[in-house]
Amino acid sequence: MKVNPTGYRTALLHQGAPVPAVKGISKPMKPGGYADGSADIAFALKRAGETIVTPVSNPEPTADLEWSFPDTVSGIREAIGQGANVLWANTVLHSKHAIVTLRDELAARDVRVFGPSPLSAEKYDDKEWTNRWLSTQEGLIGYFPKALLYGTSGSTSSLDAEVDDFPLPAVVKPIRGRGSHGVVRVSSKEEMRAAIEASLKESDAVLIEQYLSGEEITITVMPPGTFSVVGKKTEHWALPVITRFDQINGVAPWNGTVPVTANSRVVTSAEAASDLSYAAAQQRCEIVARLVQATAPIRIDCRRDVEGGAFFLFDVNLKPNAGGAGRPGRETQAALTTMSAAEIGWDWSEFAVNLLRTARPVKELLAE
Incomplete structure (x- = not known):
């Protein structure tokens, strides 16, 4: 086994707090904040010979939180203080994320980040906007399902008729969802209304989509x-x-x-x-x-x-x-x-190392 194939000192980040609402729309937090997946990644990288920075010196294989740091300002500073020069952001990124807050500090230390740009992640996390925009791009026109946004600010009465006329079966889903959380297939107007009401308890808007x-x-x-x-x-x-x-x-x-x-x-x-x-x-x-x-x-x-x-x-x-x-x-x-x-x-450890090699300098990742 090659010792430290990339030469990096990597710290995993898990989600330490709920994501701020964007235009009144919230993204539900996964229980545990991806600490379980972060531990899986850190364990695999360490097995491949990578240098992994952890909150404790000898993390137990089954102890999720001993393998990663919360993605807060204090958590990231703790990881950097222990010598990490790469942050694997196994978390939900957004424009107010601690990586953005600490961008100058991290850039001065030549820290790299593996993950999407926090600025892009927030923008494209809006499933309705993203699909609508992509569906107009060359090579993609005609390859997205019919969709209707319901529950935006202001009166929704004008949308009620469109909801009633929307082809069934359909899928009701959160605008900023997490996996299949809150995604419901509906086959009647009554099921449609019930799914919309349930979704609006978590978010100010809901996406109704053609069922494929x-x-x-x-x-x-x-x-x-x-x-x-x-x-x-x-x-x-x-x-x-x-x-x-x-x-x-x-x-x-x-x-x-x-x-x-x-x-x-x-x-x-x-x-x-x-x-x-x-x-x-x-x-x-x-x-x-x-x-x-x-x-x-x-x-x-x-x-x-x-x-x-x-x-x-x-x-x-x-x-x-x-x-x-x-x-x-x-x-x-x-x-x-x-x-x-x-x-x-690629076995899992080798794949993890290959992903790590794509980590980018903070300044480059956050270039606007």
């Missing part, structure tokens, strides 16, 4: 860089396609309830060769990654409108949930992104 009844897939797009196995990549590039199955009422269950390894698999090379829709979806996802100027992997969920049809893009995630098994008790915790990486020959 065909196959669901997930595509991870990697940033440019130099990697093991595949070499130098000068453009954003897609990992192999993952197909999803065993949805519950038309919605993929949260991975905390059903591990993705139980309801997902890689599309085989024979399947991809016989159905060019997969490659076409990968190409469209690469266009998205270039448009959002992704600095880290992004994950895009797609579905066919009908079986055998073209894939529509419906959920762009700048935080892809890259994680993998390795820690005791976490044997089923492979992520969709990690499953794709395994198909090209």
Whole structure:
């Protein structure tokens, strides 16, 4: 095993506090703030020989919070004070994040960050705006589902008729969601109204979206860089396609309830060769990654409108949930992104090291 392959001293960050509301719309905080995934990542990097900075000197493999720091000003300063020169931001980033607050201090110390730009993450976290904007871009026109934004500030009475006329079945989801949290498939006007009311208890706005009844897939797009196995990549590039199955009422269950390894698999090379829709979806996802100027992997969920049809893009995630098994008790915790990486020959630890190599200087990451 090579000692410290990247030469970095890396600290993992988990979410330490709820994300501030943006235009009255809140993003729900995952219980534990991704500390479990952060521990998985830190454990894998340490196993690969990387130097990992942790809150305690010898973290227990099963103790989530001993492997990462909260993504607060004090948490980041503690990590830097212990010698970290790379921050792996396994958290929800936004324009008021501590990384933005400390940008000058971090830049002066030549600190790098792995993750999306906090400024971009907040902008593209608005699923309704992002899909509407992307659907007008060359190469993507016609490949997003019909959608309706409901519950914006001011009177919604003018939207009521549109809601009643919206084609059923449909999907009701938060504007700034987290995975499948709050995502509901509805088949009647009564179910639609109930789902909207429930969603509006957490957010000031809700997205109503055309239900796509065909196959669901997930595509991870990697940033440019130099990697093991595949070499130098000068453009954003897609990992192999993952197909999803065993949805519950038309919605993929949260991975905390059903591990993705139980309801997902890689599309085989024979399947991809016989159905060019997969490659076409990968190409469209690469266009998205270039448009959002992704600095880290992004994950895009797609579905066919009908079986055998073209894939529509419906959920762009700048935080892809890259994680993998390795820690005791976490044997089923492979992520969709990690499953794709395994198909090209990366085990979880090697994939984590390759991701770490794409960490960017704070000044570059926050360039506007």
